[in-house]
Amino acid sequence: MTKMINLTINGIAISVEQETTVLEASKKLNIKIPTLCYHKDLCVAGNCRVCVVEQIGTKKLVPSCASPVQEGMEILTNSLVVRNSRKHIIELLLSEHNADCTKCYKNGNCELQELSSEYKITNSDFIDLVPFKQYKYDDLSPSIIKDDSKCIRCQRCVRTCSEIQHLSALSVAYKGDHMKISTFAEKPLRDVVCSNCGQCVIHCPTGALVEKNYIEEVWDALGDPNKHVIVQTAPAVRVGLGEEFGTNGKGRVTGKMVTALKRLGFDAVMDTDFTADLTIMEEGTELLTRLKKAIVDKDPTVKLPLFTSCSPGWIKFIEHSHPASLGNLSSCKSPQQMFGTLAKTYYAQNRKIDAAKIVSVSIMPCTAKKFEADRPEMRNSGYKDVDYVLTTRELAIMIKQAGIRFPDLEEEKFDKLMGESTGAAVIFGATGGVMEAALRTAYEIVTGRDVPFTNLDIKPVRGFDGIKEASILIQDPLPEWGFLNGVELKCAIAHGLGNAHQLMTQIISGKSTYHFVEFMACPGGCLGGGGQPIPTSPEIRKKRMDAIYAEDASLPIRKSHENPEIIQIYNDYLGKPLGELSHKLLHTHYYPREMI
Amino acid sequence: MAKKQLRRMDLIFANDDDYVEILQRTFKSSNEDIIDEMISSGLKGRGGAGFPTGLKWKLTAESTSKKKYVICNADEGEPGTFKDREILTQVPYKVLTGMAVCAKVTGATEGFIYLRGEYKFLVPLLEKELKRFRIICKDLGLDFKVNIFLGSGAYICGEESALMESMEGKRGEPRNKPPFPTDSGYMGKPTVINNVETLAHTFTIFKYGAEKFRDLGVQDSRGSKLFSVSGDTPNPGIYELELGMTVQDFVDDFSDGDCKAVQVGGASGFLVPRKRFNETAIGYQGKLTGISLPTGGSMMLFNSSRSMYNVLNNYLEFFQEESCGQCTPCRVGCQQLVRGIDAVKRGQKPAAYLDKLLKLTDTMKVTAKCGLGQSVANSFQSIVENFREEMIY
Ligand SMILES: Cc1cc2nc3c(=O)[nH]c(=O)nc-3n(C[C@H](O)[C@H](O)[C@H](O)COP(=O)(O)O)c2cc1C
Numbered sequence: 001m002t003k004m005i006n007l008t009i010n011g012i013a014i015s016v017e018q019e020t021t022v023l024e025a026s027k028k029l030n031i032k033i034p035t036l037c038y039h040k041d042l043c044v045a046g047n048c049r050v051c052v053v054e055q056i057g058t059k060k061l062v063p064s065c066a067s068p069v070q071e072g073m074e075i076l077t078n079s080l081v082v083r084n085s086r087k088h089i090i091e092l093l094l095s096e097h098n099a100d101c102t103k104c105y106k107n108g109n110c111e112l113q114e115l116s117s118e119y120k121i122t123n124s125d126f127i128d129l130v131p132f133k134q135y136k137y138d139d140l141s142p143s144i145i146k147d148d149s150k151c152i153r154c155q156r157c158v159r160t161c162s163e164i165q166h167l168s169a170l171s172v173a174y175k176g177d178h179m180k181i182s183t184f185a186e187k188p189l190r191d192v193v194c195s196n197c198g199q200c201v202i203h204c205p206t207g208a209l210v211e212k213n214y215i216e217e218v219w220d221a222l223g224d225p226n227k228h229v230i231v232q233t234a235p236a237v238r239v240g241l242g243e244e245f246g247t248n249g250k251g252r253v254t255g256k257m258v259t260a261l262k263r264l265g266f267d268a269v270m271d272t273d274f275t276a277d278l279t280i281m282e283e284g285t286e287l288l289t290r291l292k293k294a295i296v297d298k299d300p301t302v303k304l305p306l307f308t309s310c311s312p313g314w315i316k317f318i319e320h321s322h323p324a325s326l327g328n329l330s331s332c333k334s335p336q337q338m339f340g341t342l343a344k345t346y347y348a349q350n351r352k353i354d355a356a357k358i359v360s361v362s363i364m365p366c367t368a369k370k371f372e373a374d375r376p377e378m379r380n381s382g383y384k385d386v387d388y389v390l391t392t393r394e395l396a397i398m399i400k401q402a403g404i405r406f407p408d409l410e411e412e413k414f415d416k417l418m419g420e421s422t423g424a425a426v427i428f429g430a431t432g433g434v435m436e437a438a439l440r441t442a443y444e445i446v447t448g449r450d451v452p453f454t455n456l457d458i459k460p461v462r463g464f465d466g467i468k469e470a471s472i473l474i475q476d477p478l479p480e481w482g483f484l485n486g487v488e489l490k491c492a493i494a495h496g497l498g499n500a501h502q503l504m505t506q507i508i509s510g511k512s513t514y515h516f517v518e519f520m521a522c523p524g525g526c527l528g529g530g531g532q533p534i535p536t537s538p539e540i541r542k543k544r545m546d547a548i549y550a551e552d553a554s555l556p557i558r559k560s561h562e563n564p565e566i567i568q569i570y571n572d573y574l575g576k577p578l579g580e581l582s583h584k585l586l587h588t589h590y591y592p593r594e595m596i
Numbered sequence: 597m598a599k600k601q602l603r604r605m606d607l608i609f610a611n612d613d614d615y616v617e618i619l620q621r622t623f624k625s626s627n628e629d630i631i632d633e634m635i636s637s638g639l640k641g642r643g644g645a646g647f648p649t650g651l652k653w654k655l656t657a658e659s660t661s662k663k664k665y666v667i668c669n670a671d672e673g674e675p676g677t678f679k680d681r682e683i684l685t686q687v688p689y690k691v692l693t694g695m696a697v698c699a700k701v702t703g704a705t706e707g708f709i710y711l712r713g714e715y716k717f718l719v720p721l722l723e724k725e726l727k728r729f730r731i732i733c734k735d736l737g738l739d740f741k742v743n744i745f746l747g748s749g750a751y752i753c754g755e756e757s758a759l760m761e762s763m764e765g766k767r768g769e770p771r772n773k774p775p776f777p778t779d780s781g782y783m784g785k786p787t788v789i790n791n792v793e794t795l796a797h798t799f800t801i802f803k804y805g806a807e808k809f810r811d812l813g814v815q816d817s818r819g820s821k822l823f824s825v826s827g828d829t830p831n832p833g834i835y836e837l838e839l840g841m842t843v844q845d846f847v848d849d850f851s852d853g854d855c856k857a858v859q860v861g862g863a864s865g866f867l868v869p870r871k872r873f874n875e876t877a878i879g880y881q882g883k884l885t886g887i888s889l890p891t892g893g894s895m896m897l898f899n900s901s902r903s904m905y906n907v908l909n910n911y912l913e914f915f916q917e918e919s920c921g922q923c924t925p926c927r928v929g930c931q932q933l934v935r936g937i938d939a940v941k942r943g944q945k946p947a948a949y950l951d952k953l954l955k956l957t958d959t960m961k962v963t964a965k966c967g968l969g970q971s972v973a974n975s976f977q978s979i980v981e982n983f984r985e986e987m988i989y
Pocket residue numbers: 640641642643644645646647649669670671672673674751752753754755756757789790791792794795966967968
């Protein structure tokens with residue numbers, strides 16, 4: 001049993017486990033201590049100092065986030081010296097801060113703003129330091145805006161990028177009054193190793209790091225009678241969006257989201273789930289083709305394991321960090337980009353709409369998708385395949401701007417042609433989901449039978465372990481796949497680029513041999529994406545994951561190859577997976593990038 | 597206060613050729629006896645914080661970790677201070693003796709000298725000494741290797757936890773405490789970190805015994821200490837003086853006859869105005885009566901021609917620049933102080949604004965993460981309170 005420590009907080013006695021911090025112990029007593037640099041996902045920094053409390057008998061105040069409880073400790077969280085100090089610290093932060101809240105993108109969802117509003121900092125007479133600073137503003141990245149004038153130097157972004165993403169695209173530069181958060185040689189984020197994952201954005205307490213938003217552009221398109229504006233929604237959006245409207249308990253808000261999008265004026269509301277299923281068809285076939293080449297043809301050039309390619313943050317990461325392994329990547333575009341190409345080809349032809357008039361918008365849990373849509377390769381339709389990418393947060397802003405009372409909405413269904421979803425597609429939003437969906441289909445193609453797991457739930461690939469492994473033994477395959485008889489199909493899954501880096505190191509060293517590996521740039525997969533509602537935490541991601549698997553279980557069709565619209569598109573348009581047209585529209589290339 | 601005649605000493609720089617013998621003799625004692633001797637000597641850290649050295653060694657010795665380290669802090673960043681450099685140049689073997697004995701009693705197997713970047717020229721000399729010591733230690737049955745680590749030049753890297761961060765290849769930012777280095781220091785292992793001078797003093801204890809060391813100084817401030825004397829004095833330089841003397845004694849000996857104030861302990865120390873010379877002792881706060889001042893060893897004298905506004909401004913600009921910048925009270929507080937006294941001087945803020953700044957330094961003292969930010973209040977408060985007029989007009 002862990003040792004229990006007795007202490008009092010504001011005179012209330014409490015007994016907590018050793019190693020508990022004063023901050024955590026206070027929380028148990030429903031005492032809120034303000035924090036800024038503290039974040040549940042990250043190691044403790046203890047640099048903002050707003051969480052200081054008084055420990056009786058000690059001259060200095062102690063940072064509650066960084067102080068483990070001690071036997072007999074007497075803590076005061078709201079004494080005069082604590083209040084005065086805390087107020088000073090908030091005033092100091094504001095004196096360095098370009099606090100024009102009314103013009104700030106984070107207005108209304110900013111931890112610094114909340115804190116100053118709580119403490120009513122109305123008459124600080126400290127000197128405004130902003131005019132003396134040469135704060136930089138970087139909006140060259142298609143995904144992220146970095147505004148140093150809003151930065152409180154809490155280093156949450158720095159810890160995020162190094163601890164979760166193992167990239168350190170952001171780090172601390174200079175000292176003293178010049179100390180700032182910087183990229184390598186102060187280059188724009190666009191030109192460094194940044195994966196555009198947006199994890200720093202959802203961990204930033206202020207408006208210093210935000211997504212580049214395209215809300216006005218989309219409003220303009222919606223208001224243009226000559227445009228046909230269509231929208232796709234990624235699987236993870238439907239389990240996050242509700243948080244923006246206080247429907248946390250509900251989890252899934254798929255139907256309401258569709259209704260809201262229709263009310264915003266989109267001409268067609270369709271589902272990225274459809275192209276997630278399509279990805280499974282293409283990528284599954286690619287996997288089986290590579291296996292055949294390796295096992296039957298003994299082709300030494302075939303690259304195994306096959307790596308998934310639907311996470312653009314992961315793609316940019318591997319282009320920078322492991323360019324020698326680019327050949328292992330599936331050539332499949334991500335579901336967003338498959339959808340974009342098909343919107344201006346298949347959909348345009350089917351609906352007899354001039355592709356030039358189509359504006360294709362996607363709602364993503366992700367900031368890297370903005371970068372992906374901007375990649376020069378992503379124009380196979382003859383146009384920019386996806387015109388605007390909005391995050392879950394931007395969609396919520398639009399819904400609020402339109403005066404839609406989201407929680408009260410009726411539930412509607414996606415439009416046809418590219419709006420049908422299966423359970424397999426929905427779980428793309430969770431780490432392990434692509435793997436599970438692929439296995440459900442590939443196993444059935446090869447054996448003619450369901451995957452050997454109760455209710456099709458491939459439990460070993462689910463959950464939040466950083467790196468997961470699973471294997472399926474293939475027995476009694478259909479004659480066509482006889483060469484796979486007795487083969488144990490080995491898979492691995494990593495989410496968060498730190499874990500991806502670790503798994504890549506194992507694979508490159510030859511320590512681990514897999515056939516198929518799923519990589520997602522964000523913790524928990526897309527459900528924890530950098531475009532999801534703020535805040536994020538392990539508990540919030542867990543809730544979203546539960547919602548995803550509940551959605552999967554609730555859908556009548558749970559295998560990609562059984563999606564009727566998938567069957568239809570191959571019959572009417574694409575022919576077969578990896579066919580000529582597929583190749584032209586749905587597959588792509590990757591490029592090595594410098595490591596700076 | 598018992599008035600004590602100030603005594604100049606010559607222990608540290610005395611050439612003690614018999615150091616190998618001293619080392620051999622000390623190694624014959626049990627670890628417990630050595631630690632007891634160190635504790636009873638009353639030696640406190642000479643790096644500024646004044647932590648009892650024997651206790652520090654004891655805490656590290658008690659840890660069960662297999663890997664432990666000894667670090668000699670030779671970052672000497674305080675402007676105008678160069679006593680540690682002199683020790684390393686003249687009597688490096690005393691420092692190494694201290695490190696070796698520390699390794700023996702704590703069980704450390706590896707040591708480092710964290711050498712200020714500007715002292716790079718000392719490396720060849722030190723390397724030679726280190727090689728010799730390695731062999732001496734081996735002969736005594738101690739496998740102890742000491743390496744030199746060159747600092748990067750940032751003042752904050754002299755702070756022990758920032759120093760360890762920088763040794764680990766990270767940015768030199770102070771850590772949260774606890775844990776203290778004795779529990780979790782370099783590479784997360786128990787570590788003794790001592791100032792150069794502290795280690796040199798241990799030699800005196802090994803050679804002459806704790807009793808003799810205790811005879812020097814008063815009450816809680818035992819032994820002698822090196823002082824870097826500068827400013828308005830006809831005799832600048834390094835002096836070894838007995839602890840516990842009053843500032844008056846010091847001024848009588850070093851002043852140019854017109855001393856209006858003495859800054860004890862450099863930028864992070866206190867300014868003592870003439871009216872307090874008699875009641876202020878130089879030593880560690882503790883049982884000393886009157887006001888006592890810990891000090892890293894810098895003593896700067898100011899005569900009546902000096903503007904105390906400029907003196908304060910210099911200190912504040914130093915802190916504004918040398919703060920690592922990670923914590924709010926120190927990073928922003930220093931900027932507010934620099935701009936604040938300027939605004940008062942120019943009449944842009946009323947004189948009463950100084951009181952707001954004094955309160956701000958109270959906050960900095962209790963909320964800053966490390967000694968740098970915590971000690972800005974020392975010079976600010978002692979200068980503003982004693983020379984308020986000079987701040988305004
Ligand atoms: C900002 C700052 C700078 C410091 N610089 C030094 C230094 O240059 N040398 C030193 O020995 N101690 C320095 N210290 C003190 C160390 O943190 C530490 O207390 C000391 O090395 C411990 O050794 P001691 O117990 O022998 O004094 C500094 C402390 C602070 C807060």
